Amino acid sequence: MLSAIVRASLAHPRIVTALSILVAALSFGALLHARFDVFPNFAPPHVTVQTEAPGLDAQQVEALVTRPLEGLLAGTEGVKTVRSKSMQGLSAIYVVFKRRGNPYLQRQVVTERLSGAASILPADAGPPLLSPLSSSMQYLEHFGFTSDRLTPVQLRGVIRWQVEPQILAVPGVAQAMLYGGAERERQVIVDPQKLAADGLSLDDVFRATRRATRLIGGGYVQTASQRIVLRAQAPGVTPQALSQAVLAERHGLPIRLGDVATVRDGAAPRFGDGIIGDQPGILVETSTQYGANTLTVTHALEERLNRIAPALKKEGVIYHPALLRPATFIDSALSKLRASLLIGAVLVVLLLLATLRDWRGALISFSSIPLSLLAAVWILEMFGVSLNTMTIGGLVVALGVVVDDAVIDVENITRRRRNAGAAGAELDARQLFVGASLEVRQPVFYATAAVAVAFLPIIMLTGIQGSFFRPLSMAFLLAVGISLIVAMSATPALCALLMRKHRPPEEARFLLTCKRLQRRTVERLYGHPRAVVGLLVATGLAGALLLPLFGQRLLPNFRENYLIAHASLRPGISLRETSRVGVQISKRLLAIPGVKSVAEQIGRAVNGQDRDAPNKSEFDIQIDPTQGYTPSQIEAGIRKVFEDFPNQLTEVYSVLAERIGETLSGETASFFVSVFGNDLDTDDAVAARIAAVLKKLPHAGEVRLQVPPRQPELHVRLRPRRLALYGLQPSDVLQTVNAAYQGTVVGQLAQSDRSIPVVVRIAGIRASPRTIGSLPVRSSDGAVVPLSAVAKVEMESGRSEIDHEDGLRRQVVTANPTTSDQTGFADAARRAIAAQVKLPPGVYLRYGGAAEAQIAAARQLYLHAAAALVLIVLLMALAFGRARHVVLVLLVLPSTLIGGVAAAAMTGATLTLGAMVGFVALFGMAARNTILLVSHYDHLVQSEGKVWGLETALRGSEERLTPVLLTAMMTALALLPVAVQLHQPGHEIEGPMAVVILGGLVSSTMVSLLLVPPLAARWLKPEAARS
Amino acid sequence: MTPLKYLLLPVCAAVALSAAAVAGQDNPLPTLSAEQQRAVGIVIAAAPTAHLARRIAAYGRVLDPSQLVADAGGLESSRAAARAAAAESARLQGLYRGANASLKSLQVAEARQAEAQARVRQAQSAFLLRWGPLGHLGHAQRAGLIQQLATGRELLLRADLPGRHSLGVLPKQALVDVDGVRVPARVLGPLPQVARMQSVGLLLQMPNPPAGLGPGAQLPVMLESADRAGRLVPAGALLYGQSGAYVYHALAADAKDGDTQFAPLPVSLLQQVGNAWLVAGLHAGDRIVVQGAGVLWSMQGLGSKSQDDD
Secondary structure: HHHHHHHHHOOOOOHHHHHHHHHHHHHHHHHHHOEEEOOOOOOOOOOEEEEEEEOHHHHHHHHHHHHHHHHHHHOOOOOOEEEEEEEEEEEEEEEEOOOOOOOHHHHHHHHHHOOOOOHOOOOOOOOOOOOEEEEEEEEEEEEEEEEEOOOOOHHHHHHHHHHHHHHOOOEEEEEEEHHHHHHHHEEEEEEEHHHHHOOOOOOHHHHHHHHHHHHOOOEEEEEOEEEEOOOOOOHOOOHHHOOOEEEEEEEEEEEEEEHEEEEEEEEEOOOOEEEEEEEEEEEEEEEOOOOHHHHHHHHHHHHHHHHHHHHHHHHOOOOEEEOOOOOHHHHHHHHHHHHHHHHHHHHHHHHHHHHHHHHHHHHHHHHHHHHHHHHHHHHHHHHHOOEEEEHHHHHHHHHHHHHHHHHHHHHHHHHHHHHOOHHHHHHHHHHHHHHHHHHHHHHHHHHHHHHHHHHHHHOOOHHHHHHHHHHHHHHHHHHHHHHHHHHHHHHEEEEEHHHOOOOOOOOOOOHHHHHHHHHHHHHHOOOOOOHHHHHHHHHHHHHHHHHHHHHEEEEEEOOHHHHHHEEOOOOOOHHHHHHHHHHHHHHHHOOOOEEEEEEEEEEEEOOOOOOOOEEEEEEEEEEEEEEOOHHHHHHHHHHHHHHHHOEEEEEEHHHHHHHHHHHHHHHOOEEEEEOOOOOOHHHHHHHHHHHHHHHHOOOEEEEEEEOOOOEEEEEEEEEEHHHHHHHHHHHHHHHHHHHOOOOOEEEEEEEEEEEEEEEEEEOOOOOOHHHHOOEEEEOOOOEEEEEEHHHHEEEEEEEOOEEEEEEEEEEEEEEEEOOOOOOHHHHHHHHHHHHOOOOOOOEEEEEEEEEHHHHHHHHHHHHHHHHHHHHHHHHHHHHHHHHHHHHHHHHHHHHOHHHHHHHHOOOOOEEEEEEEEEEHHHHHHHHHHHOOOHHHHHHHHHHOOOOOOHHHHHHHHHHHHHHHHHHHHHHHHHHHHHOOOOOOOOOHHHHHHHHHHHHHHHHHHHHHHHHHHHHHHHOOHHHHHOO | OOOHHHHHHHHHHHHHHHHHHHHHHOOOHHHHHHHHHHOOOEEEEEEEEEEEEEEEEEEEEOOOHHHHHHHHHHHHHHHHHHHHHHHHHHHHHHHHHOOOHHHHHHHHHHHHHHHHHHHHHHHHHHHHHHHHHHHHOOHHHHHHHHHHHOOOOOEEEEEEEEOOOOOOOOOOOOEEEEEOEEEEEEEEEEEEOOOOOOOOOEEEEEEEEOOOOOHHHHEOOOOOEEEEEEEEHHHHHHHEEEEEEEEEEEOOOOHHHEEEEEEEEEEEEEEEEEEEEEEOOOOOEEEEEEOOOOOOHHHHHOOOOOOHHH
């Protein structure tokens, strides 16, 4: 079949070339419209179910809201994990779906399950709200608004009602969360004394307010020729109007709401805040819809915001763009990668011209490289795979094979013509092309298959590792597969068009020099076979032994222009204090040279993705390394600022690392231990012991209990006998407490295009736990007593947050090891915990984090790699048909990796999965070189009738030197700009790959050209094999 | 180190230990360098002493003087009736001794006298029960008061203290909040009868009341007792724990490296004064954290970091 394709291409070179140009054009078009993203969609689809439970504390929320909802969600089809947080006033359930399902259907199933929630939740709890499906990165863009002219209520009104709808109208925007400002509400502030004086209760106020604000439609008036709409207006449309609402009648005179209460518009209590720069403002956090293109959506959103910014400025609102913008990393990474690849391409062309000394050969060889890669991009695009760090990485890794495919045919034709000497030009061109192409086709096919098999273990990775590296492997395999097709079709066709009457120039002088050196070395080594074997075994063993000593981490540190700092104050701290400290920190951060912008989100937004209490905040810090300071220096300055604020725990991450960590396990730390058990105090005790053990480990970094400690609570315990004494009902008291300290929402007012909640509150409530006892409570018979007369009010400590995973209570201990060997730390931690922590009955542990994920990935990788090795051996057996050949290839392969090991050691001795992929690619390329060399020996003996011996081995090696050297040099030059810019943004994945491949190319080329020939000359018996 | 510092060290340590116990914290006391104090906005100051009258919030209701007039009139008429009955009885006694009146007539007069006196006692008791301290006034004084009430130059109010059934020391003065204006009133004494609010009540007398303030009006009243001494701290300096309220104070001796250590100091809240509290438990020389107490509170509850952090 291979032969048929080659012959058909040579028979119709113009058609094949035209088709190739068409494919290249279409592929280029696909590239222009490709979806660019930071990463593939690595996170499993998920939704957050948030239920507001005003006034309830964490334990009440857990028992009354979270547990019942978890019960509803239990056993839902397609749900992988359910994690929850119960905190004061809020239940947040994080539902993670299984991968490879239809996320929209999965979300629908959850919605259906929750449809029965209303009947099982407390009356005052809000409905469970589902977050929209968002992309893995989740963050689209964070931006802010401030105003010196508007009040926080007015500013929030402008952003919520004028800007937010426009943001959500941008295709691809899933959600916009607003932090900061203050929501407007209509407040009915009741004077309890006046209420008591008139013999009225809070219920009377609730009823009157509801009646006054209820909107009932008017209908229409129908005349003979007209239909006139009748619009009825609620009486409470203004505070003045609402204060006229009648509560009751005494002695023929009405008692109005205004007689017992003050009616006004005010700010609702806040559970979150936003700081832009160093002043309060509104921080808007947008997230991307599931599957949307980050770059496109970002640009569309920015265009929309830039359009409305001038109008906002006239209102006194200043727009602060790009406070956190992941698209910047994509732009920067793509432009840097594009520049590196362009430089690489120019170098490759120059090398081709210098070595082949022929523009035709150079053109044919080079043209097949972009054709193969562009066609791969087209197919990826067709299957909805975005162009991201990983897919581009796959294409970069494929360069080595694609280049080899591009060179091998042209070089073979040129060599055959050159070998034929003066008669070369007279040779039948088609016969020459067919012979040259088919000579290498079969071994190239097997070699490509071996490389593809080497990538199978990566494709078979599951979980988040699979999500990351499957697209890389797919891109690689696609590029390699297409390259094979191009080598069998477009390349022979172009050769037929351009090289029919071609006279090859003399071989480049440096290649001749290399061949002389090779001959001399091989002849010398031929006499020392044991030394050669010893060298191969030694280098192979050295590589195998050194690799495990390297540090390992799943993903490298991404060099972004944005950092995220998670700050956590003590649970129970006031929002005002968190904001005050936040402003101080922001001022100091902004003073650091190289810090461009700072924004802070505090607490949570309405139905936001982050379920944080007011003690938690998140700083978005934009750095600008172009101002003469390196990112490391700027980050050190940032960390120094946080050190001056020891009142909070702070962790600084790059945006990508934060997102990946959160996605892996719901925790941002790279190592964590979940303690499961029903008794929270026992869980805390075990977690504390584990934390103590972890702290003693070297390089443990920041060790923390993730579920925060207790917070102060003011417990109001009603005394039944006292209640009876005053004729009070418990609900009367609780209702009063709720109205006083929470505010009771009794209705909604429609005003213009917006709705405002109407809230009843109690006047004279002071912000002190001491004064709660004096809260006046009125019974139905008119008795007014202070709360302290009927209830015991005590300060106690309560849980600020209760976490569940799959319905089980859990406490989490996290660590952010300071060593690059995350896996080693995880191993040490496991051993230490097992030895030093005795678990009480009913308590068990689960380990997680990036290091654990890496261990799991490595385990899978080793297992699948073993299977792949067997497959490769079978493939080689099929290709050669002789065990000696296979043994020779297997003997030399390990030693080819030593260069990669050395290069990795010189650049930090840390193996990210990117570097591991580099080793896999290197392994494939080395196998390919060796297979092609050994196959060429077979060809010389079987097709050209040479007698096997040193001379034949030398000739074969010399003939393979040019393609092997050329491929190695081209691949090296293509990857050199990437490797040189190892520490530049955008090269985090490809850089280590390039470094490993570059180092490995040196060793594999030397092994193929210098060590294999003397051994082959002694051990291989191609002739005997065939005879 | 000076000998004084040697003496102070154990004292400080003892204070620190007891303070940590008070605050219910197992964590070490927060220590901040001068740079960190500036960064987080810690402000330390001495709490000024203050003498403030003890204040109790109460609900006041303007009483209807016509009821007082009626009650006083009833009392006076019963007294007049008793006097008349006594005179009649005396007259008949003389006549009887001169055998000018029958024994029966005398006995009837004596019975009427006893009945009138019983009515007087009854009226006095009822007046005392209803008007408390006014029952002890002399006729002229009461008449004068009624005159003042009738002309609107004085008002009587009942001040109720919800939830309280007894009163220790009688407040020395009352301030009645009339549309935001605090009008002083004299505290006449406790009223024996419990009103609808089921609480102890006081009778107040307000001279020169604002025009228009009439019977039935309900007003907030602040009762002021004798002065008490304490120190004023801003409300923001106060923190609340299971053992009560406390503030942070800077320990006298600096920790090593010149850092300042802070410790919780329990205080008793006496009275809120605007945005400050009068507290007991502080001494002269105590350096109180008047701004940024939340920072120290947060530090004590965050848990320790691992050694690597340092």
